Amino acid sequence: MKFAAILLAAGTAWGAPPDGAALYRTRCAACHDHTETRAPGRDSFGKMMPEFILKTMVDGAMAPQSIGLTPDERTSIARFLSGKEFGAAAVDSTNAGRCAAGESTFHAAEIGWNGWGADVENTRYQPHPGLTAADVPRLKLKWAFGFPGATKAFAQPVIAGGRLFTGSVGRIVYALDARTGCIDWTYDAGAGVRTAVAIGPAAGTGTVAFFGDLKANVHAVNAATGRLLWKTRVESHPVARITGSPVLYEGRLYVPVSSIEEAAAKSARYKCCTFRGSVVALDAATGRVIWKTYTIPETPAPVQKNKAGGELWGPAGAAVWSAPTIDVKRKRLYVGAGNSYTDVPVKTNDAIVAMDLATGRIEWARQVMPNDNFLVDCTKPGEGNCPEHPGPDYDFGASPILRSLGDGKDVIVAAQKSGMVYGLDPDKNGEILWRTRLGRGSALGGIQWGAAADLATVYAAVSDVVALPAGPAGGLHALSLATGAELWKTPAPVPNCVPLTKGCSGAQSAAVTAMPGVVFSGSIDGHLRGYSTKTGGIVWDFDTLRKFDTVNGVAGQGGSIDAAGPAIANGMVYTNSGYGAFFFGAPGNVLLAFSVDGK
Numbered sequence: 346m347k348f349a350a351i352l353l354a355a356g357t358a359w360g361a362p363p364d365g366a367a368l369y370r371t372r373c374a375a376c377h378d379h380t381e382t383r384a385p386g387r388d389s390f391g392k393m394m395p396e397f398i399l400k401t402m403v404d405g406a407m408a409p410q411s412i413g414l415t416p417d418e419r420t421s422i423a424r425f426l427s428g429k430e431f432g433a434a435a436v437d438s439t440n441a442g443r444c445a446a447g448e449s450t451f452h453a454a455e456i457g458w459n460g461w462g463a464d465v466e467n468t469r470y471q472p473h474p475g476l477t478a479a480d481v482p483r484l485k486l487k488w489a490f491g492f493p494g495a496t497k498a499f500a501q502p503v504i505a506g507g508r509l510f511t512g513s514v515g516r517i518v519y520a521l522d523a524r525t526g527c528i529d530w531t532y533d534a535g536a537g538v539r540t541a542v543a544i545g546p547a548a549g550t551g552t553v554a555f556f557g558d559l560k561a562n563v564h565a566v567n568a569a570t571g572r573l574l575w576k577t578r579v580e581s582h583p584v585a586r587i588t589g590s591p592v593l594y595e596g597r598l599y600v601p602v603s604s605i606e607e608a609a610a611k612s613a614r615y616k617c618c619t620f621r622g623s624v625v626a627l628d629a630a631t632g633r634v635i636w637k638t639y640t641i642p643e644t645p646a647p648v649q650k651n652k653a654g655g656e657l658w659g660p661a662g663a664a665v666w667s668a669p670t671i672d673v674k675r676k677r678l679y680v681g682a683g684n685s686y687t688d689v690p691v692k693t694n695d696a697i698v699a700m701d702l703a704t705g706r707i708e709w710a711r712q713v714m715p716n717d718n719f720l721v722d723c724t725k726p727g728e729g730n731c732p733e734h735p736g737p738d739y740d741f742g743a744s745p746i747l748r749s750l751g752d753g754k755d756v757i758v759a760a761q762k763s764g765m766v767y768g769l770d771p772d773k774n775g776e777i778l779w780r781t782r783l784g785r786g787s788a789l790g791g792i793q794w795g796a797a798a799d800l801a802t803v804y805a806a807v808s809d810v811v812a813l814p815a816g817p818a819g820g821l822h823a824l825s826l827a828t829g830a831e832l833w834k835t836p837a838p839v840p841n842c843v844p845l846t847k848g849c850s851g852a853q854s855a856a857v858t859a860m861p862g863v864v865f866s867g868s869i870d871g872h873l874r875g876y877s878t879k880t881g882g883i884v885w886d887f888d889t890l891r892k893f894d895t896v897n898g899v900a901g902q903g904g905s906i907d908a909a910g911p912a913i914a915n916g917m918v919y920t921n922s923g924y925g926a927f928f929f930g931a932p933g934n935v936l937l938a939f940s941v942d943g944k
Contacts, residue, residue, distance in 0.1 A: 363418045365425025398423035442897025444527035451569040453552040457504030457914025461541040461590035465671035467744040469797035471860045475916030478862025481875045481885045485943035488526040489935050491899030496932040498921035501909030505544040512538025526896040530571035536560040541590040547629040557587025575632035579625040584609045590668040598627045601665035608721045610730040617730035618661035618686040619645040638705035640682045640693045659689030667744040676702045681741025684717040688732045697759050711775030738788035739763040743795040760792035779829030783822045785812040794908050795856030804864040806853035819851035821866050835881040840870040848905050848931025856910030867906025889922035893935050904933025
């Protein structure tokens with residue numbers, strides 16, 4: 346509240362504040378009033394507190410678009426959009442719902458679901474779930490946790506030591522008791538945290554929780570207490586962020602780096618474009634940078650003038666949105682790289698990139714779509730910062746999966762927003778072994794956030810939420826790990842809602858999660874479903890798009906399930922509900938825990 350109060354005072358000391366509605370029309374409406382963009386719709390702001398909107402403009406995702414605004418102008422926009430006065434309610438409260446003394450204990454050796462993919466190969470497969478496929482139809486809600494002051498729930502939960510670790514858009518990282526949902530500790534990261542937490546040992550520091558934030562900082566905190574051990578900023582670019590989860594392996598933390606430059610470049614005042622994706626290796630005990638490798642080796646430089654005379658830079662892009670995958674046998678890591686931002690040719694956009702674990706040297710890159718040059722809301726090629734030759738934005742948002750085929754042969758499974766799934770040979774520089782089309786593809790998937798794989802089968806859900814030509818969105822597919830042949834597919838159930846309203850889409854954008862006999866997939870209409878791995882039949886369905894009573898007393902509202910997938914551990918299934926990031930998404934603020942018969 347102190348931060349908001351200072352800016353509020355600055356805005357009112359000289360008389361009447363500026364007209365927030367007029368400022369919104371001139372500075373914000375072009376994105377937020379049009380449903381073809383990926384920005385949140387205008388109506389979503391009414392569910393937010395003005396403090397949160399202001400914070401986003403000052404040092405959050407909208408900071409680049411707020412360049413040139415005075416403090417009182419930002420304050421007026423926040424007040425107008427929220428429809429609320431500052432101080433009307435607390436933006437964050439972490440005291441309610443605390444565990445009673447002795448109620449929860451941390452057991453360092455117990456790892457249930459770690460990081461993004463449950464293992465360093467990012468299989469998203471839980472071989473020891475603590476429940477059987479026959480139990481899944483009996484899953485019932487055990488508890489719900491509400492994120493205070495939030496309208497989005499996006500960080501995948503992690504289960505370790507009897508606790509559940511999760512970040513939040515409100516910059517608070519929580520350690521909850523995994524069985525009851527009470528709060529063990531909280532940590533203020535200073536920026537939103539959407540990465541999954543990586544849990545593991547670091548020399549001399551005990552068991553540590555590692556995570557990244559939306560200002561490109563990496564944090565290491567004591568997993569038992571939440572006490573900060575170290576903090577390292579891994580990228581100085583002003584719009585850099587960490588969205589993919591860090592991965593811990595043999596004393597090193599491997600961190601992917603992405604950005605929001607695609608959106609920032611919409612402003613004619615922004616110098617486009619200079620960001621390059623990267624992977625940074627840190628010493629897990631100290632946070633010291635061991636190596637940093639950019640996905641685009643060339644340094645951006647001025648290349649030409651745009652039609653208005655502004656200077657255009659490049660190459661840029663190839664952000665790494667997802668968690669790296671570790672190849673223990675070959676001592677490599679693999680990452681999926683995003684699209685290019687400019688017309689300057691890039692050999693590593695829309696590619697799976699292999700790096701040496703020890704040095705970060707790029708071993709090979711398998712590009713599947715060159716010249717995918719994309720910036721948000723570029724409807725007229727070559728105008729402003731827009732590329733002359735725009736691409737469809739078919740980057741890799743999902744982590745590669747590494748799996749064994751037997752006889753010493755392995756396969757890298759790479760799922761793309763184009764709707765394609767590839768099987769790559771790690772011994773032949775990523776040579777394509779097979780490719781299978783599952784969806785039409787779009788800037789929001791195709792396959793958006795992640796597939797899962799057991800020992801023989803790949804499971805991938807399709808978004809196609811804004812695909813053209815328009816058609817049914819969603820659907821879950823099973824493919825042979827060895828050949829890519831489709832084994833079964835299950836179309837998305839028709840949503841029971843009003844068409845074209847928020848959350849009314851069968852799109853399945855979120856990452857999927859598998860266990861023996863069942864694969865789970867969430868949808869934009871708020872349903873979490875369990876499917877038989879043998880037939881694709883739906884064996885369990887829970888509608889999360891409703892209100893919930895929460896264990897911490899926060900008003901709970903479920904919404905769209907997107908981005909993060911469910912985590913399974915110790916007989917329980919956990920999921921976020923409320924990823925209202927885009928015009929079609931229904932906002933919400935809950936983390937839900939399910940157990941057999943709710944016990």
